[in-house]
Amino acid sequence: MIFRAVEDADLIARVRKGDVEAFNHLVSRWEKRVYNYLLRLTSNPEDSLDLSQDVFLKAYQNIRKLDDAARFGPWLFRIAHNEAFSLFRKRKPEADTDDPASAEREPAPGASPELTLSVNAALNRLTPEQREAVVLKVYQGFKFDEMSEILGCPVSTIKSRLYTALDLMKTELAPATPQARQRGIR
Amino acid sequence: MTTCDRAEALRDYAFDELAAGERREMERHLTACTDCAAELDQLRLTTAALRILPDREIPQRIAFVSDKIFEPSPAARFFRSGFFSSAWAGFASAAIMAVALLFTAFHRPAEIRTVVQTASAADVNRRIDAAVATAVADAVRQVRAEDAKTAKETLAAAELRYEREHRFLLASMEQNMEVLQKRLGTFTSLASLDVPQIASQNGAGQ
Numbered sequence: 001m002i003f004r005a006v007e008d009a010d011l012i013a014r015v016r017k018g019d020v021e022a023f024n025h026l027v028s029r030w031e032k033r034v035y036n037y038l039l040r041l042t043s044n045p046e047d048s049l050d051l052s053q054d055v056f057l058k059a060y061q062n063i064r065k066l067d068d069a070a071r072f073g074p075w076l077f078r079i080a081h082n083e084a085f086s087l088f089r090k091r092k093p094e095a096d097t098d099d100p101a102s103a104e105r106e107p108a109p110g111a112s113p114e115l116t117l118s119v120n121a122a123l124n125r126l127t128p129e130q131r132e133a134v135v136l137k138v139y140q141g142f143k144f145d146e147m148s149e150i151l152g153c154p155v156s157t158i159k160s161r162l163y164t165a166l167d168l169m170k171t172e173l174a175p176a177t178p179q180a181r182q183r184g185i186r
Numbered sequence: 187m188t189t190c191d192r193a194e195a196l197r198d199y200a201f202d203e204l205a206a207g208e209r210r211e212m213e214r215h216l217t218a219c220t221d222c223a224a225e226l227d228q229l230r231l232t233t234a235a236l237r238i239l240p241d242r243e244i245p246q247r248i249a250f251v252s253d254k255i256f257e258p259s260p261a262a263r264f265f266r267s268g269f270f271s272s273a274w275a276g277f278a279s280a281a282i283m284a285v286a287l288l289f290t291a292f293h294r295p296a297e298i299r300t301v302v303q304t305a306s307a308a309d310v311n312r313r314i315d316a317a318v319a320t321a322v323a324d325a326v327r328q329v330r331a332e333d334a335k336t337a338k339e340t341l342a343a344a345e346l347r348y349e350r351e352h353r354f355l356l357a358s359m360e361q362n363m364e365v366l367q368k369r370l371g372t373f374t375s376l377a378s379l380d381v382p383q384i385a386s387q388n389g390a391g392q
Binding site for chain 1: 228229232244246247
């Protein structure tokens with residue numbers, strides 16, 4: 001008997017035949033990544049959960065339009081990106097009154113509260129586009145061509161956003177990490 | 187920030203976006219360029235700091251339930267299967283168009299031609315005169331033919347009447363002749379008889 005890992009493409013093929021359980025399997029593989037991507041963009045757990053549900057519903061409704069099953073990840077994150085920015089456009093007038101960092105102020109387990117605060121503050125100083133580039137590259141690990149697919153813009157633009165964001169953050173964050181402190185002690 | 191002209195390649199290297207050859211080249215460069223080595227160090231520290239924020243667990247699992255009411259019918263699945271997709275519809279319409287074009291090319295109906303002719307006023311007048319003359323000649327010919335026919339019929343009727351009258355006269359004359367011949371016969375026979383006999387007969391009669 002030969003065991004083979006079930007690929008996303010296998011699940012997508014089953015979903016296209018009307019298998020809802022296969023889609024639930026696909027959701028369980030991707031929901032945490034999508035939720036955290038949206039959480040880092042919106043900084044709001046409730047919004048992120050609602051948006052995640054909308055993202056997967058749209059993915060289910062449009063899965064027949066996905067040309068290449070191997071590109072499911074970027075395609076799913078493209079939907080998530082559209083949903084998030086659609087929400088931003090709806091809420092733009094009240095953006096000034098919101099506290100975008102409220103959800104991330106709790107210290108991360110295992111990290112010092114001051115470092116958590118520094119990281120959140122640094123992220124919140126970025127524009128939404130810069131922050132999204134950082135989230136997709138640093139937290140989600142997408143390649144530049146996948147990010148280009150997700151964001152619908154050229155790789156050069158994405159690199160510019162990412163590297164500008166890192167330049168802005170490194171002066172603040174690099175000395176704050178334990179490694180930097182150790183280097184400082186040395 | 188490094189002032190080295192390979193700053194962008196260095197960042198691509200930090201995010202593992204360089205091809206194998208470029209990667210080896212960058213590794214050689216890093217052993218020689220202290221600016222780039224420091225920049226790489228700082229980039230790695232920054233990303234490491236960012237990764238301190240861990241992923242959160244989703245507070246509520248997302249799951250979809252299959253409901254027969256909302257499931258597409260077999261017909262809807264067939265229509266969604268791709269056979270009636272926009273590409274197929276486009277192909278089908280193009281094929282129908284091609285067949286229609288071929289049909290019209292080989293079965294062209296008789297052309298209806300509209301010819302517009304231009305003519306001068308003199309031409310028009312001449313044509314009108316000719317048409318009028320033709321119409322008048324036709325009318326005269328028709329009237330003459332009708333007159334000739336009427337005259338012929340009248341003559342035939344008169345001849346017939348004359349013949350009948352002639353026959354009637356002949357018959358009357360024949361009858362008169364017969365009467366006269368009878369009377370003549372009577373007188374002749376009387377003339378051959380004796381006068382006394384006549385007188386006696388007359389006297390006996392009185």
